Amino acid sequence: MTQTITLTINGKKRSDTVEPRMLLIHYLREVAGLTGPHIACETSLCGACTVHVDGKAIKSCSMFAVQADGRNVLTIEGLAADGKLDPMQEAFWNEHALQCGFCTPGMIMTAKQIVERNPKPTEEEIRHGLEGNLCRCTGYQHIVNAVKAAAAKA
Amino acid sequence: MATTITKSDTLVGKRIRRREDPRLITGTATYVDDIQMPGMHHAVIVRSPHGAARIKRINIKKAQELPGVAAVFIGKDTEKVGPVPCGASLPGLRVPHHHILAIDRVYFVGHPVAVVVATDRYIARDAADLVEVDWEPLPTVTDPEKALAPGAAAVHPEWPDNTAFTYHQEGGDVDKAFAQADVVVKQRITSQRLIPSAMETRGVVAEWHTGDRALTLHSSTQIPHLLRTILAQMLGLEENRLRVVTPEVGGGFGSKLNVYAEEALMGFVAMKIGKPIKWIESRRENFTCTIQGRGHVDYYEVAAKRDGTILGIKLKLIQDLGAYHQLLTPAIPTLSVLMMPGIYNCQNIRADIVGVFTNAVPTDAYRGAGRPEATHGIERMVDILAAELKMDPADIRFKNFVSNDAFPYATATGLTYDSGNYAAPLVKAMDMVSYKKLRQEQAQARTDGRFLGIGISTYGEICALGPSPATPAGGWESATVKIEPSGKVTVMTGASPHGQGEETTFAQIAADELGVGIDDVLVVHGDTAIVQYGIGTFGSRATAVGGAAMYYAIQELKEKIKKYGAMLLESDNVSFANGACVDNKTGKSVPLAQIAAASYRAMKLPPNTEPGLVATYFWEPPNFTFPFGAHIVVTEVDRETGAIALKRYVAVDDCGKIINPLIVDGQVHGGVVQGLGQALWEQAVYDDTGQLITGEFMDYALPKASNIPWLETGHTETPSPVNPLGVKGVGEAGTIGCSPAVVNSVVDALSPLGVRHIDMPMTPEKIWNLVQAGGKA
Amino acid sequence: MIAENFEYSAPTKLDDALRQLSNEDTKVLAGGMSLIPLMKLRLAAPGQLVDIGRIADLNFIHEEGGTLRIGATTTHYQVENSPLVRSRCPLLAEAASHIGDLQVRNMGTIGGSIAHADPAADYPASLLALEARVALVTAKSKREIPIADFFVDTFTTALEPGEIVHAVVVPVEDQSTGTSYQKVLQPASGFAIVGVAARIRKSGGKIAMARVGVTGLSGKPFRATQVEKALEGAAGSPSEIQKAAALVSDGVDANSDLHASADYRKHLARVYTMRALAIALSRTA
């Protein structure tokens, strides 16, 4: 009961043979060696595993790797190009939008989607957009600041 | 916005962005689950679905036979390991023997009974379903007050009264105080059980080095060194052959300030199978098997004069302990008693604690650990008293604050408050919300039939845990500061952080002290093979105790640097500043890097001086520190639905000297939001049979970005005299100040109905029922 | 959080997918937002999954004969942001914006949502108020049924074995109609404790048409016809709305759980019906 899948992750194509039940998050972390996206819940509520598939932010714990066959996956590791941080990463750093950092990769990927779709989000729109990402450390305020700051720079 | 630093600036006090962040924002940090090792196996633990049951039989045959399964262990196999320790000692404390795997009886849902080990985690998970346990369910009790009633099911058959301990503390003359009182107010107040919910669940990777007979154990813990000492005992290993590594830790909030059965179990498994083993806690296990917080039922009585002067406080505290003691379980309510007078000048107190066993996972330290409960109690009682006396809640507080000239102030509970200016944060917070105007708006709202509430809490807390005689496992902290031959500075701290930003704050302090750039300093922690020893990060202690240890290590180094500087400058009058030694007579100087190189090259040594520039300091603090502050919350209750709208939140905290305001704000925000969680949403709900029915984030509501208000923060700075940095600690302040302010606000909103108290969480339905009943529900 | 094993196929043609649905142990995978979490918890363990996510013919929104036809795998995000849906059927776009969270809206589909028939899902209230129809298809046949007949009970729909949702068909809204979806959010899961969709058209100063769909209150979503009747012909004064809304919970066997008792749910349904109606009324032309 295995299948071969081919997908592009952070610009690089790869093929692997997986069980259909293998979750995309496990595939990324354990097969592709990308441990940036994290697993923090099992009910699709926390968003720590958020990555982009074909440009859409999704929870990679709620998608089987076989569903991503042929698609383009972008993870937190794929954001910084040539050692230069993505503006959203830079903003999270500047605004102290993280403490333990565990939710951060997912939070940044969702934040990026918010700004991609709405270049000048209001505080309310940012908070609504972040509903699917839980953070237990920051109280979210610095995260809201970071999203605003990144949007202002874009 | 972070500040850009030029080298001549002083770093302490600046909003400097964190030095740990680049690895975290790029996804390259290493948490336990990110560790991969050749030949690594995976463990899944089989747990009790019952709140109490006898294990009649366990059949592991089918699980063993599944291809890929390497081993299955049950309680009998691990009988010699352990027990899971209780580090707290109280007179007459009953301590049940806590096996790492249950042998013949389970006491709570989630109690581990077997471990399945396989070549990958999918197979281990499948095999866990194949372990068959024949259970005989037994009667249970989950409510601590019901557990004390005659005829209740006995959690441990040997102690049918379910009482683990009783504890009495008294100061002053309480009976006299109550006899002289014009008014006595009484209230039952609960602090519900909470799930700490660190975003990273617990996890362990253990590797047995057969040839060396040595174990390396990676764990997501707040206390690597204590864990090592205790695990070595549990596993029968020599302590110097056990290395504990704490990689990146994804939050703790007290829940990783512990030694857990699973940590010893993975050590045991690694030693048995001779392969690396990984166990990552599932979220559901995190709900049912990691310690929980709070679990108080408090009966308060406060005696006062008609003018509002508080004369005495009585407290009967029932602590829900759960089925076992974890590391500090029974000590937590004693912290509540220590802080029961809050920041009020009341010298007559009496407290009685009953620690109660229940069929649930143990409670233990959760952000604030005992102090949020104490603050919630006294701050609610002061509001109840104010209402009784028809006083403004701000006025009654000003009346009772310990006065500025009273420090150091000895409390009736045996503490000495280090320093304080208790009125200052309240004045500032009232100013920030325009308190007087707000009360006028409230009066208008009330005539319009709206429920607008203003809630104040003024809190004090006990931080920088703490002097060793007052802590279960030593209260000192250690640091080693090493100036490398190149002049770069490496700091090794025993206070291993998990999100607090010590790699930045410690570097700020070290760079200032040594006159080097912040990028010249590296802060290392979390590996017992590298860092000499340490106690850990909890109780808002890392900077106040660990930072102070580093400060003293640097002072020792400075003396040595000056000796080398004097030798190199051939002078007997040198000083060290801005990263160089200067001949005070000639003005000639030699930079630190050159001094360091000379000290390691050791062609020539100053008299009575060894080579190298390394100093280790173990600092024993003379006292705790006592931060304080004032929070004001404005709420409005929707009359139709009972929904609570948070309209404003103002927090003014005084945590002593501020090293990095950006980080302090972050700590306050996070703390406040955890307090909001308790006040409004969070609650671990057990049914009578011991099932945790809020067992996932589907039913246990963590605060989300969308349901919290903008937080307005302010600070006053009253340095602590306890440590050379003047810092007090801020990790828990927000949580401690928050919940009573929110409840006071909603009670204030509903006070026209005669509402006097509401227990947390204040769900809309609870509020709606109160409104329906005209405040009488 | 690991599912039991299963076999997986992802046909790109609808016919191929339908042919694979013969086995009762086979489940259709659309966005997976309901099914995959259940599988991870092992509360669901189908032997075979047919992923319809790659069938281009199931993802569409188009206008046809006074209706919008929305393909089964159209995501909540697509519905929320489709200019066509926003202009022709704003109620549905509003409902979509309330579902789950950003990531769930990116993946979750309208067909998957209604086929799961969660009693607290957001879409059903609006679809009922819109008097939508559901186009169903098997390898051999096609049919179209009213949405009210589609929801049979808790987690139970009119789908026959081998049948899948092909499209949801909603009438193009008359420009003068005012609509609104109002929801009490369960703070943990984001599901509706109660959700009410209201749809009102006025004519000559009177309410000519009122439709009210309710979700979360009972075991299945329903149309509050008694409220609708009470409103038709009324002027729409606050007291009329209040009186009509009060009927929403009459005779309803309300759900009760940790987050809201049956009585409180019934009360919330009344309040939110009132609010949804008032907003819908304010949006009428």
Next chain:
Amino acid sequence: MKISGSYTVPAPRERAYQLLQDPGILAKCMPGTDQLHKLAEDEYDMKMKVVIASIGGQFGGKVRLEDQHPPESFKLIVEGSGKIGFLKGEGLLNLAANGDLTEVSFDGEVQVGGTIASVGQRLLDTTAKLIIKKFFQKLSEVANN
């Protein structure tokens, strides 16, 4: 969780009571149960496959009838456990004659544990109601035949 309710069974009281005591009939009416094997007097071994839309699980356990007062009342106890948890339901069923029909009312308590308890709270009440409804629908069908 407390459950109560009532259903009308299209059979006179004596017959309705008999139907409810018959393991063959009970097996037919309990969703996902094929047959009940007798373990002792009024005690049966049960295997049940509950499937509600996507959610499904197998339970093995026992069904017991107690405190019988024909044709008025009896106690029905169902206990089962499986991979996704366990359940125990205990209810008192009262039968009241209503002409040719019988009003069956029940009052009981359902206890669940394991995964279903910790993740299924939101759905327990509605799901329990659905299962009971299905039971009585089937019973009515049987009574009509």
